[in-house]
Amino acid sequence: MSLIDRINVCHRHDLSRYRPFSVASSRVGFMRADMARSLAQYPSVFRVTDQSVSVAEHLDTFDYRSAAIDSVMREMRQNGLISGWRDELFPVAETYGQPPLFDLERAAVPLFGVKAYGVHLNGYVRRDGEIWLWIGRRAASRPIEPNKFDHLVAGGLPTGMKPFDNLMKEAAEEASIPKELARRARPCGALSYRMELDGCLRDDTIFVYDLELPADFLPQNNDGEIADFRLMRLGEVERVLAETDSFKFNVGLVIVDFLIRHGYIAPDRPDYSDLALAVARKP
Template identity: 45%
Template sequence: MLHDSLDPFLAHIRRCNTAIVPGARRRITAGNRSFGLADPRVFDAMTAFGYAHGGEFHLPDGSALQPLGEKLAALGLFRPHDELFDVFDTDNRVIGRIDRGALPLLGCTAAGVHLNGLVETPDGFSLWMGHRAQNKRLDPGKLDHLAAGGICTGLSPMEALIKEAGEEAAIPPALAAQASPVATLRYAMERPEGLRQDTLFCYDLVLPRSFTPQPVDGEVAFFELMPLERVFEIVRDTDDIKFNVNLVLIDLFLRRGLFSPQETAELRQALGQ
């Protein structure tokens, strides 16, 4: 095996599952549907907007969500991303939409896609890794997947994957569409921006050796092709990779047989699989 202890891998998983729910947060409903947990930083604003009801916050319906996000951004409570994301109730039904930057403050669930860009070489599999731009607001300069991003309003996971693959790495749509869904991961994490309750739809794509990804939208400074064993060592020995990318990579290592059966069972349990 390529390692002596599971502790570094379990530590990455624990770091993505630090949330105490509900903690000091208050439940939010829209109509009769529960959809989030408000951060204490928005309590005064939500009360001023007339949404406080008996220790909770209540919006008339889902159509109030987008205007709510605009009001919270105008107060400087979050920096808008100018991307609308669907808001889901606790039964996983879409009830409205809001700027993605508001999701952690309101404790809403969010979904994203992550692409393992694999290349088969005579020495085994390698993985394309992106070096995040230094001006990224989240984890600047860290290693990232070939393509990853949130699922905007109205897109399916595969449609979001094709969009992100083209925008971030110049992967043609027909090639990106060959990606295979391999895992769905979930975590609940305390972050400076609030509560991250994320669902990650993970894909594998085996790319031709002749293909070289190119940064397009500036989110990635450059790409580097690394042997899978080298990526394994970086996950094991460092914190150089964006926090949630570690989870997707651990799943990849499990599927590639880099752990013993007993270790695999322990890590899968930790990942909630």
């Protein structure tokens, strides 16, 4: 494996295996055939054909759609068709910033292949002119990629919360970063990817932040989602990312972006152009 392989993993998908999912004539996602067959059992909520899936036309408001779809999702959970239930709602819209068409339980988002959003924080320190990156290891109980390396702070963007507010919340919960320190986080753009994972389609956008931390800062987890933390030189981060599968699937995309922006990966490196263009790739 290599850094470019880690990026390419985040873009591997075959839409021919999925049916488009629409709401009010807007295509908002893609789903597997078996999911479509399961939804066909609820004709008052979903219209299912061999080519597509859509929300029933009479569910013509946000509240009606959200309530009806949530009822189906809870029944599917009871039947063992949805695992990792989070009791956390994500907004579903055609594009970011548009009014949501309905809210969807987070565990069901990949099953519908709808766009989801999150925040990732590169928390770093400087020692003797060298940048070190704080890395968290995900708890064994996490439903996705347990025990894998992750960012110091990361989290999905739920309904009704702005990205920076979510970053502040996650910074306190995941790493005990004081508010006055977390507020110094600098927005550094967004990265998007569409990939198949565990038989579902993830269509995600990550809002990226950088935060330079005091040299004596020691993160502590409060929500049980991170098992431990370690401070790593960028060279070690690159080696582990390129040579092992220790990092969560989407973390490599954000780390390579960080390495480029901070000059660790520079234009005189042979793979610079490939990496820079791959990071900026759109789904």
